Amino acid sequence: MEEILNRASKVAEEAEVFMVSSEETPVEFETNRLKHIQSKQSTNVALRIVKNGRIGYATTTRVDDIENLIANAVATAEFGTTAHFTLPSLTSYPNIEVFDPDVEKVTQERMAELGQGMIDALTKHTPELICEAAVTRIIAYVSIINSRGGQARYRQSAFTTAIEGQLIRDTDMLFVGEHWSSCHPLLEPGDIIRAVLQQLEWAREQASVPTRSLPVIFTPHGIASAFAGPIIAAFNGKTVLEGASPIAKKLGKGVFDKRLSLRDDPTIDYRPGSSPCDAEAVPSEATPLITEGTVSSFYYDLQTAALAKTRSTGNGHRSQGGQPSPLPSALVVTPGDATFDDMLHDIKEGLVVEQLMGATQGNILGGDFSGNVLLGYKVEGGQIVGRVKDTMVAGNVYELLKQVAAIGSDARWVGSFLNTPSIYCPSVSVASK
């Protein structure tokens, strides 16, 4: 890495080398039994340079092919965008724990037992259920160095368990499932099993909802599939800078319900979305996005922050080996005080949305979503009475979150990117067959 930096610094004004190497071991189950064990080793080096004021960028998996890497970065710098940022110099980083050595020690045998245990517990409850499952452990090493003396290094562990069950009766299909992740080994699958069993129980009967506006509770999964896409796009500093975000000019203004607060938070120990710094070596920090209904800030990487005349919030992340761009680390919605049962009991006739399919295909930037209820339940007289089918839910995030009926106290993680309670909306457009 140092050699790449040294040689790149000779042909460019600024240079930054980002390297990530990882080992990922997924143990996979198909049709209720162990099917596949994988071992995935990968190394990737990304070089970003500023030459004649312009950004050049190249990546390679060949750590020994420095010449080609530098040549590609130089070739792209000729056409690259003008660099407005300054790379961070040597600094200190917050102490955020994201590595648990115990993850490495979990054997493939133990992972296979864990997966089979989850499947056995579910098929004991519903014998016709056909499950796919994956138990995965990941160890990653991240290093960043730059020509201003900035340097950051950390290692991160992750452990994920995912299970999906399908139940087919004639041409009727039910899909249930959960996925959990942590930097610790997840060796006690009790909670994940209970969550899926609850879905099976609630979906036992079929029910139908009328085509009209109804009160709807979005569960944490439901929020991830309906609201997360538009919110992530709207608070992206780049979307704001372009004027393409509907809240671009609403900083400091009340746009959402006063009970709603949202932050991006990569500082929580042992979460896979956490890290001491972002992919540009900017120290991590919690960034409040919505504070009691008011738009309080947007999230930025170095370049976008410089263009917007503000500072990076440590959200310069690289997706799929690309250049850093503003991305949330981990979104956290502050829980409210309503229990899930409180919210249910308030509904005479309505819907619980657990999973929306295809919700973010529409005009995300405008806040619109519209999706098929893949997993959702009819509520009648304060009780869940069964699962709905052939039902679509449509709405606009800004209209729905302007005034909510309640925010739940049942906050939980959905994957590694979102921690939220359920949100109860008094009136949502529902169409069904």
Next chain:
Amino acid sequence: MVDIVTASQQLAEAFKGQDADYVEARLTEGETSHITYRGRQLESIGRSSAIGGNVRALVKGGWGFVCFNDLSELPDKVALAVKQAQFVGKEESQLAPAEPAVETVPSTIAEDPANVSLAEKKQLLDEYNDIICRYPKIQTSMINYSDSQRRTIFLNSAGSRIEQERRDVALRLAAVAASNSEVQQAGISLGGLNDFGAVRGLHSEAEQLAKRAVDLLSAPHVKGGEYTVVLDPILAGVFTHEAFGHLSEADFVYENEQFRQIMTLGKTFGEPHLNIVDTATLPGLRGSYKYDDEGVLATKTYLIREGKLVGRLHSRETAAKMKEAPTGNARAISYRFPPIVRMTNTYIEPGLASLDDIISEIKEGVYAKNWYGGVTSMEMFTFSAGEAYMIRDGKVAELLRPVVLTGNVFNTLKNIDAIGNDLDMNQGGGCGKGGQSPLPCSNGSPHIRIRNCLVGGR
């Protein structure tokens, strides 16, 4: 450092004497370039090069898979894959027979993107971007261009050694219009195999999509409910891919007794005018190849013929387990993944009706055009139109806000009551499955009419 040819020789040696029913390896080297714009700003330009490979082993029905960037110590990697497979395997390995092949497949390249300079690519994209950005009321644009060249060597323990090369080109143009706090967008996706020409000459398309984004600002929402819907070839292609294509992938079916019963060959899925095909054998389409990632020759597979289910897509394992012939549909997005059953180029064969015939009988309906996205959960599907209009009294009427269509595939295919004569293939986007996305695929159809289709709206 070891190149992939040398590595393939070392691997072939390492395959010998392994205690496994079957071993294979894929080695890949390649380069990709991307250029993206957001508004007037070129946002990102970059080049990546990669080399890597994998070894996959089968022992008693269990699979082990190892992938790597480092091409050293290859015998250890083979041994690890075999060891993993041994740990998993407790049954009997089943693989449909595939004739071992030794071949270097010549690639027929129309216009090689590698021979077009960065300066020329940028010039072309600048022209498109300028057309979009200077259109009144356009707030910003989004352009994503990428091309890749990839050379792959496949080898297996039965003696196959297949070398294939491909060049892939993909482009998405999008325009974002804004007024007050309203934001609307319109986009198109295109691509081509072995041909940079596929993304040339799109100036009038760029202008049209800018206009559409602006028009959407004042367009009404459709009222949610059931409609007679006419799909253009692009959207009907996506519908075919999402609503039916995924169901015909045998890996969903082969070990699932209930699902096998739903997908029994001979079962009626549509009216006798409905024919659906998947084939990787058509030149120039993004889903095409000679051999799949298990070294099986590509075929043309009828999935639905005269309304009846007659075939499905297979890997060697699913074909063997279902006692059907392999179809050459095992594909992996890269060396980082094992091959799984995927579509290639999937389309509805043309019928006789003209677009006018299809629309003229509709009193009130929706004309949905252009791809925006789509997903499926086997039984239910949802896909969205990039462009939609009301149909009133047999004529295309006002523009609508983007619509999402959803339904149950088993009913919806039967509800197709007219098939046009104007087959067209859609080369944009890519398919995602099992964490492998976007895989180059194409899909297509003539215009089709669907009765009683559920449209989401307010």
